[in-house]
Amino acid sequence: MSILEVKIIRKTYQNRFGGNRVEALRDVTFSVEPGEYVAIMGESGSGKTTLLNILAALDQPTGGEVVLDGIPLNSVSDAELAKFRRENLGFVFQEYNLLDTLNLRDNILLPLVLDGQEVSTLKEKLKEVVSVIGIQDLMLKYPFEVSGGQKQRAAVARALITHPSLILADEPTGALDSQSTSDLLGVFRRINQKGQTILMVTHSVNAAAHADRVMFIKDGVVFHQLYRGKSDDQELYQKITDTLSMLRRGGER
Amino acid sequence: MFSSLYRRIAQNNLQKNYRYYVPRILTEAGLTACFYIMLTLALEPKMKNIYGGEYLPTFMMLGTFILAILSVVLLMYTANFLMKQRMQEYGLYYALGMEKKHVARVLCYESGMSSAAGIGIGIGSGILFYKLSLLILTKMMGTETIPKVRLILPAALGGTVLFFAAADIMIYLMNRIRLSRMNTTELLHSREAGEREPKTKILLLIAGIAALAVGYYIALTTDRPLDALNLFFIAAFLVISGTYLLFGAGSIFILKALKKNEKFYYNKNHMIGISGMLHRMKRNSVGLASIAILSTCVLVMVSTSLSLYTGMDDVVESRYPKPLYVSEQGVTKEDEVVSLPVPALRRALQDASEKTGMKITEIDDIHSLDGMVLPKDGAWNSVNSEGTDLTRCISVGIITQRMYEAMGGEKLNLKENEIALCSLRTSVDYSMKTLNLNHQKLKVRKWINYFPVKENGSSLSNTKRYGIVVAEESIARRLNQNHAFSTVNCLGVGFKNPAQTYREGEEFTRIFRQRVTSILAEDYGIRGVVPAVDSAWDVKGALKSMYGSFLFLGILLGMVFLFATVLIIYYKQISEGYEDRKRFQIMEKVGMSSGEVKKTIQSQVRMVFFLPLMVAGVHTAVAFPILIELLKVLMLTNKALFIGCGLGAYGMYVLGYGIIYRLTSRIYYRIVR
Numbered sequence: 027m028s029i030l031e032v033k034i035i036r037k038t039y040q041n042r043f044g045g046n047r048v049e050a051l052r053d054v055t056f057s058v059e060p061g062e063y064v065a066i067m068g069e070s071g072s073g074k075t076t077l078l079n080i081l082a083a084l085d086q087p088t089g090g091e092v093v094l095d096g097i098p099l100n101s102v103s104d105a106e107l108a109k110f111r112r113e114n115l116g117f118v119f120q121e122y123n124l125l126d127t128l129n130l131r132d133n134i135l136l137p138l139v140l141d142g143q144e145v146s147t148l149k150e151k152l153k154e155v156v157s158v159i160g161i162q163d164l165m166l167k168y169p170f171e172v173s174g175g176q177k178q179r180a181a182v183a184r185a186l187i188t189h190p191s192l193i194l195a196d197e198p199t200g201a202l203d204s205q206s207t208s209d210l211l212g213v214f215r216r217i218n219q220k221g222q223t224i225l226m227v228t229h230s231v232n233a234a235a236h237a238d239r240v241m242f243i244k245d246g247v248v249f250h251q252l253y254r255g256k257s258d259d260q261e262l263y264q265k266i267t268d269t270l271s272m273l274r275r276g277g278e279r
Numbered sequence: 280m281f282s283s284l285y286r287r288i289a290q291n292n293l294q295k296n297y298r299y300y301v302p303r304i305l306t307e308a309g310l311t312a313c314f315y316i317m318l319t320l321a322l323e324p325k326m327k328n329i330y331g332g333e334y335l336p337t338f339m340m341l342g343t344f345i346l347a348i349l350s351v352v353l354l355m356y357t358a359n360f361l362m363k364q365r366m367q368e369y370g371l372y373y374a375l376g377m378e379k380k381h382v383a384r385v386l387c388y389e390s391g392m393s394s395a396a397g398i399g400i401g402i403g404s405g406i407l408f409y410k411l412s413l414l415i416l417t418k419m420m421g422t423e424t425i426p427k428v429r430l431i432l433p434a435a436l437g438g439t440v441l442f443f444a445a446a447d448i449m450i451y452l453m454n455r456i457r458l459s460r461m462n463t464t465e466l467l468h469s470r471e472a473g474e475r476e477p478k479t480k481i482l483l484l485i486a487g488i489a490a491l492a493v494g495y496y497i498a499l500t501t502d503r504p505l506d507a508l509n510l511f512f513i514a515a516f517l518v519i520s521g522t523y524l525l526f527g528a529g530s531i532f533i534l535k536a537l538k539k540n541e542k543f544y545y546n547k548n549h550m551i552g553i554s555g556m557l558h559r560m561k562r563n564s565v566g567l568a569s570i571a572i573l574s575t576c577v578l579v580m581v582s583t584s585l586s587l588y589t590g591m592d593d594v595v596e597s598r599y600p601k602p603l604y605v606s607e608q609g610v611t612k613e614d615e616v617v618s619l620p621v622p623a624l625r626r627a628l629q630d631a632s633e634k635t636g637m638k639i640t641e642i643d644d645i646h647s648l649d650g651m652v653l654p655k656d657g658a659w660n661s662v663n664s665e666g667t668d669l670t671r672c673i674s675v676g677i678i679t680q681r682m683y684e685a686m687g688g689e690k691l692n693l694k695e696n697e698i699a700l701c702s703l704r705t706s707v708d709y710s711m712k713t714l715n716l717n718h719q720k721l722k723v724r725k726w727i728n729y730f731p732v733k734e735n736g737s738s739l740s741n742t743k744r745y746g747i748v749v750a751e752e753s754i755a756r757r758l759n760q761n762h763a764f765s766t767v768n769c770l771g772v773g774f775k776n777p778a779q780t781y782r783e784g785e786e787f788t789r790i791f792r793q794r795v796t797s798i799l800a801e802d803y804g805i806r807g808v809v810p811a812v813d814s815a816w817d818v819k820g821a822l823k824s825m826y827g828s829f830l831f832l833g834i835l836l837g838m839v840f841l842f843a844t845v846l847i848i849y850y851k852q853i854s855e856g857y858e859d860r861k862r863f864q865i866m867e868k869v870g871m872s873s874g875e876v877k878k879t880i881q882s883q884v885r886m887v888f889f890l891p892l893m894v895a896g897v898h899t900a901v902a903f904p905i906l907i908e909l910l911k912v913l914m915l916t917n918k919a920l921f922i923g924c925g926l927g928a929y930g931m932y933v934l935g936y937g938i939i940y941r942l943t944s945r946i947y948y949r950i951v952r
Binding site: 112125139 | 541542545546547550551554555557558862864865866867868869870871872875
């Protein structure tokens with residue numbers, strides 16, 4: 027069974043008086059299998075952020091359905107939505123979104139604390155996650171004291187700690203230098219190899235080339251998909267570049 | 280041409296940052312208006328002529344002075360706040376290639392325009408409200424005819440404008456120096472600089488606790504009115520420093536202790552709150568402590584002046600069991616004291632009563648002793664006023680128990696050789712258990728706060744004075760064996776409807792004096808001697824004008840202090856709003872429902888804003904015992920009234936504060952959302 031099923035999603039923005047309809051997404055359909063590492067690519071304005079917001083249940087689609095782990099998102103009540111999100115989804119954002127008033131340890135623990143878990147459980151899970159991500163020494167630092175890459179790793183740890191069915195990453199490497207980017211992509215790969223399903227939105231070819239599958243979104247539809255198959259990162263990189271230039275040419279048509 | 284560019288930029292900036300600048304301008308306007316009104320009242324020569332107006336200029340000058348200090352502090356606070364908020368903007372100007380002098384020029388235009396607007400509006404409304412304030416003031420003082428004053432007093436106008444312009448120029452120069460010291464990148468990133476968790480400062484914490492504890496101890500244990508006067512300021516100073524220290528170090532200490540407790544800390548209701556508060560308190564402790572202190576000031580000022588004003592009649596009535604006292608002695612032009620025939624005085628009183636229609640119910644003949652004693656080796660002995668160093672002397676008044684009770688004193692039940700002592704004017708040694716007066720050994724049974732007999736004019740005003748109540752006439756006679764004391768005899772006059780206003784009473788006194796003079800001259804052949812008259816309405820008039828102006832000052836300053844509080848709260852709400860906006864969004868993304876986020880933030884903000892109010896309440900409550908002692912100096916002994924006024928003032932204040940909080944938190948939520 028797929029872990030995420032997206033069925034003919036549509037999203038139309040409308041201003042209040044009914045004029046100026048903008049179609050951000052039309053007929054987006056795809057599914058993600060457990061343990062898959064999927065990258066979604068697209069240029070600014072292609073609708074990828076809208077899609078991610080809908081997958082994250084931060085926004086409602088105009089039509090269609092999203093099913094996560096067998097549960098249709100629209101069946102979750104507003105009151106349970108926060109809890110649902112906390113338990114089933116992990117988020118990694120471009121802007122890290124760490125609370126500046128908490129040190130890294132507390133930032134990582136935040137979702138569990140919100141869930142009301144015991145202190146002993148917290149410690150256990152923290153140890154487990156932190157050793158995977160490799161930021162043991164930074165636990166007591168505050169976000170402003172560490173580098174962007176370190177912040178982003180803490181954010182990944184925070185996303186992982188609830189053992190979510192799916193990690194949603196929104197331009198996770200967007201604000202990082204090349205060294206931090208490759209470190210972070212290494213982390214993603216490691217956790218993916220341990221079985222974590224990841225859905226990453228990016229416009230970095232380098233980042234996308236780490237995924238198992240790359241979907242291209244343009245003008246609100248899934249335009250094209252690439253599977254890694256047997257190719258290595260380098261070959262996938264080349265394929266993605268080719269696809270992108272094809273898309274661009276197609277855009278000029 | 281370029282200068283108009285800078286002016287336009289400045290104008291644009293003011294408009295864009297209206298959320299910051301409108302309150303700043305209003306603050307300056309409010310301060311200017313109050314300052315102008317007070318200064319005008321202080322400088323207006325005609326104010327001195329109204330009854331009881333002698334000390335009005337001093338009062339108002341004092342108020343102006345306090346206001347001046349407060350204004351500078353408050354204007355600096357707003358300027359600081361504005362600079363902090365706008366550093367990034369100025370940094371952008373540098374980054375876009377403006378030179379420092381150009382940015383300084385923009386700053387100059389901005390400061391100049393906001394300052395001009397503030398002072399202008401302030402002076403305008405000051406002039407507008409001057410007449411109204413005058414009406415309120417004279418009403419409070421019980422003045423019947425309002426003096427015809429000029430609408431604008433150039434000296435006050437000039438002084439006000441000069442003062443505020445000078446303050447603004449000083450602040451501008453300070454800002455300019457600060458701006459020129461920063462480099463572009465610092466400016467650009469000044470707002471993003473993160474902050475470490477604050478450290479617990481144990482020394483400050485201990486100092487704060489000690490200061491507060493000693494201050495509270497003094498306030499709670501001082502039970503001697505005249506000590507209270509000296510100790511009050513020490514206690515106030517200690518409590519103020521303690522408050523500042525504890526808001527900083529104390530709150531951080533508590534929050535850190537809570538954080539150490541993992542079971543407590545790792546809870547969804549506590550973690551974000553505690554860590555948020557830790558960061559908030561570091562930056563806000565000074566502001567919050569200031570709010571607490573300002574609020575305490577308002578509460579103390581308003582409750583004391585209000586209870587003095589409303590309790591005035593009580594005071595006078597307790598002091599004057601009879602509304603009018605007529606001395607049976609008069610002073611001639613040669614400063615000789617002569618006894619006057621009591622029948623003549625009684626007749627004059629009756630005549631005045633008939634003429635004014637104020638019906639006399641009784642006339643008591645009161646006798647007391649008055650004189651100077653020199654304390655030496657624990658004994659007090661009468662001295663001759665000539666050839667003695669009077670500054671070392673003590674003035675005493677002596678009456679009998681029967682007389683004391685008749686004149687409104689409490690029941691003392693003194694036995695022979697027992698006395699009750701009342702200290703007037705200066706601090707005293709309450710440990711005194713016995714008194715050796717003119718070779719009579721007397722036992723001090725009780726200390727009293729009230730002594731009804733007026734002092735004879737002969738003693739120096741800076742000497743100590745004690746009132747002594749003795750058990751019986753015979754003791755008084757024994758004390759006065761060598762006739763070292765002078766006998767003070769007077770008539771206490773009771774009325775059916777005593778004069779309600781100073782003016783009515785004055786009329787009675789005038790007619791009485793006229794009648795006495797003519798009766799004495801015609802029937803007794805005594806000329807040039809006028810009896811001394813001491814009346815409740817005289818004192819009431821004086822008190823009313825004094826406490827009235829005190830109340831006026833208290834309310835006006837109270838308003839300014841409240842205004843200052845509002846401003847600090849407002850600025851805090853905005854700056855917190857901008858900071859919290861991001862946290863709000865993060866928390867929602869991480870998996871808190873918006874309801875939970877709202878609850879978390881609301882409880883933090885509430886804590887931050889209502890903590891000072893609670894502290895102010897506690898401070899004021901603790902200050903009450905010492906204030907009650909202080910008020911005894913001013914003869915107010917009605918505790919219930921004072922407590923009522925205090926509670927009333929606190930209630931009003933909480934209400935006002937709550938309204939302000941609501942209004943400003945609306946702005947806060949608008950920013951956060």
